[in-house]
Amino acid sequence: MTKPAVFVENLTCSYAGKRALDGVSLTIPTGASFSLLGPNGAGKTTLINILCTLQGADSGIAMVAGVDVARHPTQARNSIGVVFQDSSLDDRLSAWENLEFHGLVYGMPARKRRQRIDAVLDLVELSDWRETVVRSFSGGMRRRLEIARALLHEPALLFLDEPTVGLDAQTRQRIWAYLDQLRRERDLTVFTTTHYIEEVEGSDQVCILDGGRIVAEGSPQSLKDEYARSWLHVVPLDAAARDTIAAAVPDCRELSHGRLAIPLAGADKVDAFLGQFGSLLAETRYEPPSLESVFLSLTGRELRDRMADRHAIEQAAGRRAGRR
Amino acid sequence: MSRILPLLRGVYGIWLREILRATRDRGQMIGGVSRPLVWLLIMGVGLNPYFRGEVFGEVRYVVPYTYLQFLFPAVIVLNIMYTSIQFAVSVIWDREFGFLREVLVSPMPRPLILLGKVLGGSTAATLHGAIVLILARFADVTLTPDQVVMALGAMFALSFGLTCFGVLLASRIRSFEGFGVFSNTIILPLYFTSSSIFPLDPALSRTQMAATYPEWLVFMVQINPITYAVDLLRGILINFNQFPPAYGPAVIAAMAIGFFLLALVDFGRSK
Amino acid sequence: MTWSRWRAGLVNIAAVSLLLVAVSFLPPDTSLRDVQRSGVLKVCVPPTFPPLVTGNATDPGFDVELVQHIADSLGLRLALNPLAAMGSDFNPRNWLLTRAQCDMIAGGLADTLQNRGFLQMLPTGVETGWVVVSRGGTLPAAGATVAVLPATSGFARVALSSWLRGRGWQVQRAANPAALLESVADDQASIGITERFLISTGDAAERGLSVAWLTEEGFARNQMALGLWKGDQTLWRAVNGVVDAMKADGSLEALRHRYGLSGGLDDAPEP
Incomplete structure (x- = not known):
């Protein structure tokens, strides 16, 4: 049997008195598509940093492609490609020069470098922009170029930290399709962190991280089967109505904007609930079992306030681009 | 060999990136020209009447060279100082905008990453110093190929030390704004107390003897390592040394080695 | 490909160099x-x-x-x-x-x-430099009388007088070149020391005197x-x-x- 692509055991890491990772254990088989799901501050970036050898852990074992990252960081680095959450391109250099730099730093010989640069530029459809200085690239083009760069040295394991921010649906699909092909052909393992549910549904293995702990792990379907319940999201008419409902349904969850989530055991429960409280509600919405509802069940919180979040991230990306 | 070659490629890549960035940065290039122009053309020519001879023996400023010749090597050092220390901006920049992480997850060992960066920075600084040599004609400094080669060597060694110093600064400074203030409070005082624009040696003539500088100023000049760098370049370019000629190479070598080791310690610590 | 990578930087360097070359032809004074x-x-x-x-x-x-x-x-x-x-x-x-x-x-x-x-x-x-005027072409022993005519060309006389004292010679000041040649020719002094040009028109050869450089250390x-x-x-x-x-x-x-x-x-x- 081949070694797992990632092996983490009892990993603990804290800084400034706060525990970022608390006894995390995790195994990802080679060739898998793995998604790490969790809200901001759950410890996703800390875990990636440790696996990428940028940061040390307090205790526990972290291995990448069978190599202990703490003991043999250089060896581990050779087998990983990383796309960071924030752009790490040099925007005074052209697309081609950024890739050339990467190839040189990874010690690739000239001919192979040229060949691979052409291949990855083709993949992300940036061949026409190879001589263009990165400064003039849009956010989506930068992302694509970064993914191309991370694949340049043919890593066994690809880390994507919040990879698809700012990408249009078409590009996203294309990149996933290519990554899937690489997984099949070369046993590439893809490690993604995200807080977008859509990203996760297609992966082989999902891990939900919250407060530095793994709260659930498995394939998307098994997680749904195990943890997902149907929920009824309701908007009460006023605060008094809300209190009444909360008192009557003790296992309801409070959501943002004064909404409540009512757990439903079966379809008949909906009718019973609406019959009882229908007059107190301004709006109701039925939520079928999904990973989002898995997350809600496990943590008692929504994964995120979707629109506000996306807006904030894109704003930050824009500011970065502007400041350069 | 098969192990060393990829590492050399990496050092070359990092060096290349620094050079490309430095030469493409118009602002930096303009700074590299405006400083020698301001110092040699404006200041050197402007102050020339105050240092020229009116009555034999009545010169206030007794060095066996003209003021422009005296100033010329110091302007080279000034240009190198600015470029080297402002190289720290590029280090802060890389850190702020994440590029550093791209290099840190690569298989390049940390010391070689630092070496590549410092070599790139010092090449750029040497280039800026070499630009000043074009003005040798204007300052009436005659240059032989030997002198140029020796001067370039000294300039590179000085650039190396100062670039490492810049990296040390960068690891202690968190913001660009803070760096601007800091660099000016470091570069200009170091420049002015390096005996760059006035000679220190009071023994050249009786007139000069009557006008010795206060001890505190002499002390500041003597403890300033840049003094010896300027002195070394003066020795090479106009054959004039105020201090024993061995001091210059010794101080520059000590700076290059010392600051590189310190920078290495700092860089290894940075995440 | 390689060329295009350097082009922007080289254009900048060339522009800057041209500017400096042009500037170096400015007259620094009037x-x-x-x-x-x-x-x-x-x-x-x-x-x-x-x-x-x-x-x-x-x-x-x-x-x-x-x-x-x-x-x-x-x-x-x-x-x-x-x-x-x-x-x-x-x-x-x-x-x-x-x-x-x-x-x-x-x-x-x-x-x-x-x-x-x-x-x-x-x-x-x-x-030019100090010359020795003598009959036999040899320097005398301590105690001998030496005629000296100091030079007007502004080079160090202090070194000469201390060297003369160190040799243990009696120094006799000559009033002019003719007097110097006279005293050596008449044996009032064993040798004469003066500057080359002072006696270049004298009749040293006719008097059978030889003139040679003083080659002692410190008399460049x-x-x-x-x-x-x-x-x-x-x-x-x-x-x-x-x-x-x-x-x-x-x-x-x-x-x-x-x-x-x-x-x-x-x-x-x-x-």
Whole structure:
């Protein structure tokens, strides 16, 4: 049997008195598509940093492609490609020069470098922009170029930290399709962190991280089967109505904007609930079992306030681009 | 060999990136020209009447060279100082905008990453110093190929030390704004107390003897390592040394080695 | 591909270099223009300092002919300004030369460090230094009497007097070159020590005396030079250009030869 692509055991890491990772254990088989799901501050970036050898852990074992990252960081680095959450391109250099730099730093010989640069530029459809200085690239083009760069040295394991921010649906699909092909052909393992549910549904293995702990792990379907319940999201008419409902349904969850989530055991429960409280509600919405509802069940919180979040991230990306 | 070659490629890549960035940065290039122009053309020519001879023996400023010749090597050092220390901006920049992480997850060992960066920075600084040599004609400094080669060597060694110093600064400074203030409070005082624009040696003539500088100023000049760098370049370019000629190479070598080791310690610590 | 990567940077470097080259052709001062405007090149000379300045109309002296050629080449009228002080005092400081009196100083100025502190020197390829006048060509033992005639060319006399004391010789001050030769020829002094040009016109050979360089440590020979005021860079360049041309076409050597200045002297032997 081949070694797992990632092996983490009892990993603990804290800084400034706060525990970022608390006894995390995790195994990802080679060739898998793995998604790490969790809200901001759950410890996703800390875990990636440790696996990428940028940061040390307090205790526990972290291995990448069978190599202990703490003991043999250089060896581990050779087998990983990383796309960071924030752009790490040099925007005074052209697309081609950024890739050339990467190839040189990874010690690739000239001919192979040229060949691979052409291949990855083709993949992300940036061949026409190879001589263009990165400064003039849009956010989506930068992302694509970064993914191309991370694949340049043919890593066994690809880390994507919040990879698809700012990408249009078409590009996203294309990149996933290519990554899937690489997984099949070369046993590439893809490690993604995200807080977008859509990203996760297609992966082989999902891990939900919250407060530095793994709260659930498995394939998307098994997680749904195990943890997902149907929920009824309701908007009460006023605060008094809300209190009444909360008192009557003790296992309801409070959501943002004064909404409540009512757990439903079966379809008949909906009718019973609406019959009882229908007059107190301004709006109701039925939520079928999904990973989002898995997350809600496990943590008692929504994964995120979707629109506000996306807006904030894109704003930050824009500011970065502007400041350069 | 098969192990060393990829590492050399990496050092070359990092060096290349620094050079490309430095030469493409118009602002930096303009700074590299405006400083020698301001110092040699404006200041050197402007102050020339105050240092020229009116009555034999009545010169206030007794060095066996003209003021422009005296100033010329110091302007080279000034240009190198600015470029080297402002190289720290590029280090802060890389850190702020994440590029550093791209290099840190690569298989390049940390010391070689630092070496590549410092070599790139010092090449750029040497280039800026070499630009000043074009003005040798204007300052009436005659240059032989030997002198140029020796001067370039000294300039590179000085650039190396100062670039490492810049990296040390960068690891202690968190913001660009803070760096601007800091660099000016470091570069200009170091420049002015390096005996760059006035000679220190009071023994050249009786007139000069009557006008010795206060001890505190002499002390500041003597403890300033840049003094010896300027002195070394003066020795090479106009054959004039105020201090024993061995001091210059010794101080520059000590700076290059010392600051590189310190920078290495700092860089290894940075995440 | 490789070329395009460097293009932006090289364009910047080329632009900057071109600018500096252009700037280096700017005149750093107005000295040449001032002289050209007045049409006169004023040169201070001693009344006589053979063979550099003789005072004859037919053979006016090496330096005089040289500056005449320079003035002609620059399209200027030569105005010689003989200063009595230059002939009578050995210390250039006491000549009280000012810019108002002359643009250039010729006739008996040595290219010494001390003089370079006040003037910009333009060596003419004529050597001078301390010479030993003797009958047998040997240095005498301690206790002997030595006739000394100090030089006017402004080089260190302190070293000479301490060397003389160190040898344990009685020093007898000679009033003029003739007196020096006289006292050696008449055996009043074992040897005479003076500066080369002071006795170059004397009848040393007729008196059977030999003249040789003093080769002791610390008595370097100096080039004779034309002196220009410090800070008169443009005039210096123009004059230097003429002298270089004379060196190149051999006319400078011819002039030296005509005044018997091309050949050297022998070194004085050790006792």
